[in-house]
Amino acid sequence: MSDTDLDDLPRGIALAWGVAASPQRGPKREMSVERIVEAAVELADAEGLGAVSMAAVASRLGYTPMSLYRYISAKDDLILLMQEAAVGAPGPITGEGWRERAIAFHDALLSAYLAHPWAIEIPIAGISPTPGTAAWMDAGIQVFDDTPFDDDERLSLMLMLTGYAHWYAMAVAGMTRRAAETGSDYDAVGHESDGLLARLVTADEYPSLHRAIAAGVLSSGSDPFRFGLDRIIDGIAAHLEALAVGTAAAPSRGPLPEAPEVASDRRVRETRKKVREAEKLLRAAHKEERAALREARERARQRQAKDAAGS
Structure with missing residues (x-):
């Protein structure tokens, strides 16, 4: 591919791939894109992602914001380059067979996120076309190289493992941040929220969750995310076994969510509003039903107690 084929790349993407034209150096010759991103x-x-601004970064370097704009022309480009630098590219993803490699891929990405947890706060706007993202995608697809999955399926599996690592990291990072803010520790944050949930969840309103809490799921010490990853792998x-014996269901490759211009159509919005209102009424009816059941059980209990007292 020639340089002219890349002339129309967005500035941030061109910087990430190292094909952007370098600005003319001013008197501050130690300034560079790499130093700004660092x-x-x-x-x-x-201080977290919210603390990052062109002015704040310039101040940290001892320059004016205008000095930075000669190298990186927009904050969005800076965020993209920060994510590229923080998450980077994976090292070798190794293991005996696809199962071990899938877990190794997930754990490597999870570790990369947790090393710089602000990176998972960056909004997802499609696949980021950067070298690091391409390297992670390539590694995730290679996990399944010795399987009969086609390329569509391998891409889907890579995205599933990536999404699970992202959610796992969000939960861990959120609790870690809360612990730092409160001067507590990770386990104490979990115990605090678990205790509140146990106090507020009733058997009548949330019977399955109440039963699980009573059984000790909140204090079992097990890692629910690791259990979930194991079930994904299973x-x-x-x-794969179903494919081998010819009993696998046909792949479901439905359409992507509606485009914004379709989702914002007036009639679509009106009908979806009606659906939300109907769902709200249904939730209210279920709540009323549960209240009626509680009252009926109490009346029945009182009648039984009265009959027992009179016999």
Whole structure:
């Protein structure tokens, strides 16, 4: 591919791939895109993504914001380059067979997120076309190279593992951040929220959750995310077995969610509003039903007690 084929790349993407034209150096010759991104990552690591601005990064470097704009022309480009630097590219994803490699891929991505937890706060707007993202995608697809899955299926499995690692990291990072804010520790944060949930959940309103809490699920010490990952892996294995004996269901490849111009159509919005209102009424009816059941049980209990007292 020639340089002219890349002339129309967005500035941030061109910087990530190292094909952007370098600005003419001013008197501050130690300034560079790499130094700006490094300072921005240090700031995010110390104070969170919300603390990052062109002015804040410039101040950290001892320059004016205008000095930075000669190298990185927009904050969105800076965030993209920060994510690229923080998450980077994976090391070798190894293991005996696809199962071990799938877990290794997930754990490597989880570790990358947790090393810079602000990176998971960056809004997802499609696949980020950067070298690091391409490297992670390539590694995730390679996990299934010795399986009969086609490329569509391998891409889907890679996205599933990526999404699970992202959610896992969000939960861990959120509790870690809460612990730091309160001067507590990770386990104490979990115990606090678990205790509130146990106090508020009743058997009548939430029977299954109440039963699980009473059985000790909140204090069992097990890792629900690791259990979930294991079941994902088991599901992939079961599908492979079904493919081997010819009993696998046909792949479901439905359409993507509606485009914004369709979702914002007046009639679509009106009908969806009616659906939400109907769902709200249904929830209210179920709540009223549960209240009626509680009252009926109490009346029945009182009658039984009265009959027992009179006999």
